Amino acid sequence: MLQKLSAFPGVPGPVVVIVMDGYGIPKTDVGSAIAAARKPTLDALFAECPHITLRAHGTAVGMPSDDDMGNSEVGHNAIGAGQVYAQGAALVANAIADGAIWAGEAWQQIVAGAKAGRGVIHFIGLFSDGNVHSHIDHLKAMVAQAKAEGVKTVRIHALLDGRDVPETSALEYVVPFEAFLAELSTDGFDARIASGGGRQYITMDRYDANWAMVERGWKTHVLGEGPQFANATEAVKGLREKHPGTIDQDLPEFVIADAGQPIGTIHDGDSVVFYNFRGDRAIEITRAFVEADFDKFDRVRAPNVTYAGMLQYDGDLQLPKRFLVAPPAIKDTSGEWFSKMGLAQFACSETQKFGHVTYFWNGNRSGKFDGETWQEVPSDVVPFEQRPWMKAAEITDAMIAALQSGQYKLLRCNFANGDMVGHTGNFRAATMAVEAVDLALARLLPAIQAAGGVALITADHGNADEMFELDKKTKQPAQNKDGSFKAKTAHTLNPVPLVLFDKVTGGRLDLRQLETAGLSSIAATVANLVGFEKHDKWDESVLVVK
Numbered sequence: 001m002l003q004k005l006s007a008f009p010g011v012p013g014p015v016v017v018i019v020m021d022g023y024g025i026p027k028t029d030v031g032s033a034i035a036a037a038r039k040p041t042l043d044a045l046f047a048e049c050p051h052i053t054l055r056a057h058g059t060a061v062g063m064p065s066d067d068d069m070g071n072s073e074v075g076h077n078a079i080g081a082g083q084v085y086a087q088g089a090a091l092v093a094n095a096i097a098d099g100a101i102w103a104g105e106a107w108q109q110i111v112a113g114a115k116a117g118r119g120v121i122h123f124i125g126l127f128s129d130g131n132v133h134s135h136i137d138h139l140k141a142m143v144a145q146a147k148a149e150g151v152k153t154v155r156i157h158a159l160l161d162g163r164d165v166p167e168t169s170a171l172e173y174v175v176p177f178e179a180f181l182a183e184l185s186t187d188g189f190d191a192r193i194a195s196g197g198g199r200q201y202i203t204m205d206r207y208d209a210n211w212a213m214v215e216r217g218w219k220t221h222v223l224g225e226g227p228q229f230a231n232a233t234e235a236v237k238g239l240r241e242k243h244p245g246t247i248d249q250d251l252p253e254f255v256i257a258d259a260g261q262p263i264g265t266i267h268d269g270d271s272v273v274f275y276n277f278r279g280d281r282a283i284e285i286t287r288a289f290v291e292a293d294f295d296k297f298d299r300v301r302a303p304n305v306t307y308a309g310m311l312q313y314d315g316d317l318q319l320p321k322r323f324l325v326a327p328p329a330i331k332d333t334s335g336e337w338f339s340k341m342g343l344a345q346f347a348c349s350e351t352q353k354f355g356h357v358t359y360f361w362n363g364n365r366s367g368k369f370d371g372e373t374w375q376e377v378p379s380d381v382v383p384f385e386q387r388p389w390m391k392a393a394e395i396t397d398a399m400i401a402a403l404q405s406g407q408y409k410l411l412r413c414n415f416a417n418g419d420m421v422g423h424t425g426n427f428r429a430a431t432m433a434v435e436a437v438d439l440a441l442a443r444l445l446p447a448i449q450a451a452g453g454v455a456l457i458t459a460d461h462g463n464a465d466e467m468f469e470l471d472k473k474t475k476q477p478a479q480n481k482d483g484s485f486k487a488k489t490a491h492t493l494n495p496v497p498l499v500l501f502d503k504v505t506g507g508r509l510d511l512r513q514l515e516t517a518g519l520s521s522i523a524a525t526v527a528n529l530v531g532f533e534k535h536d537k538w539d540e541s542v543l544v545v546k
């Protein structure tokens, strides 16, 4: 059990954690949609309330190195668990480096399955080195290993990124990769990219937001339906010509064909590896492959394949059963322990981030702990630059209703705007996104105060804080030849704020800027705010009681 804190009995009302997704602290105001936004409520918070910065990228959230940006999965894992675990990106890289992945049963079954069938392994996944969902080096290692183990044919189904990497960088990955495959394709081994498309157009939907995306992906990868090209380099060039101005993540599907015949349709007896390590956008396509009674769309044909995920994407649902690398075993999360202490918890976001405040928050667990209530506000299914306010107002309504119900001691929500609109690369829309969050806070904070509660306002990583690519050398916003800035769609390496909104303790509470403070400091801080010591496993609290 968590011990009572001797110095402080806890705040009278609820403790609310507000995650402003994608809200980092920029190094320069140039290119910061946050700096450009009109945001009186946030400005007042930073002027009047205790606030510190938290590390939200790299090793502070379990990524392999400090060159890795943060992301929602590792960020919400760290916030909810109060601890830092080596995450998928690091676990897979290590398993490849020491060969454990090849010795594992799952990889061996993939190879054996393919050999017993037509000799084909398909790799489907995000074609990127963003290290958020996948890394192209992992794919390279698997293709080379498949050849070394005598597999005859490899087909790659490449989801173009432009969201965790620069927005029109696809050819920087596709061209060298097709050369790599051609070089490897000797001695009867044949490896080619067989299909693909933009990751936000096919296959990689999440949280049941838009199954039509997954259906388009299925038709492309499995059935081989879509516009045909001779190779992926030609496909990217051809699609860009046909859809000028469309960035990589939104490009339509393509199929590689020889003489009108798709080269990589998926059939009975093939092996399929979904090589993303992150779960949220891997679950739906995995279900389409492994569920016998799948009913989200008509698969037309459901080939009987040996299927593996890079990781297991949902431990509760055992999805999928076969996986190449074991996911981090996240234990003793704050959700679990607050539940054990009998505290009622309320979690809310819109569809796009709903799993972030539930599944990721609770250590990649899809079931609720006792005393938890989850509320999902359905997201719009539109390009978010067209509706940058997203569902900030509706989430606020739900939070205020939950506060006024008096039922909850702990509440948490995620405002998706800064991140989802930040990913579009549209600066103007991103400033409106930040303004929508500011308006939401203007209503939510008084309701928290009225309930006798306090709030921690924070973020899981940056995004809207840097809407222009930085020059690799100068670290200043990079300019095109015509003087315009290069739009940036990815997350940032910047720290995030932690603000304490407290109008109920008469100024007894403060925050301390520990050098090591990161997202994993939040769980212990929340525990202190409700009057408990932290759990032994959680990182230090940053709360100061005066």
Ligand SMILES: O=C(O)[C@H](O)COP(=O)(O)O
Binding pocket: 021, 070, 071, 072, 073, 132, 133, 163, 164, 281, 419, 423
């Ligand atoms: O999946 C995405 O949208 C991006 O790759 C990462 O964004 P998130 O980590 O904020 O979800």
Ligand SMILES: [Mn+2]
Binding pocket: 021, 022, 071, 072, 073, 075, 419, 460, 461
């Ligand atoms: Mn996020």
Ligand SMILES: [Mn+2]
Binding pocket: 022, 072, 419, 420, 423, 463, 491
């Ligand atoms: Mn994001």
